[in-house]
């Protein structure tokens with residue numbers, strides 16, 4: 001399953017970013033940026049993440065998904081726009097030579113970490 005690999009990758013990225021000084025890390029929330037062209041099914045990703053994060057500091061963390069629109073630029077006239085439909089033709093000059101500027105990303109943007117060793121004094 002495509003989403004399981006992604007879930008494992010997210011967990012790996014976050015775990016490797018937790019500083020060693022945090023004794024009992026618990027991740028509350030993970031912010032992701034997912035391009036609309038990355039073909040990730042968010043519900044399926046949430047499910048995989050829930051299963052894969054068991055017994056890790058990420059168990060029970062909330063996934064906050066930010067969808068990145070697909071942006072393209074026409075190679076002929078330089079027109080830039082956001083693609084809503086899978087029509088890859090320049091909206092201005094109808095040219096078919098495009099560069100995709102965004103829409104394929106899948107990034108861990110940030111995450112919220114708490115150290116359960118400390119008091120919950122925020």
Ligand SMILES: [Zn+2]
Pocket residue numbers: 074075076077078079090091092093094095
């Ligand atoms: Zn154009």
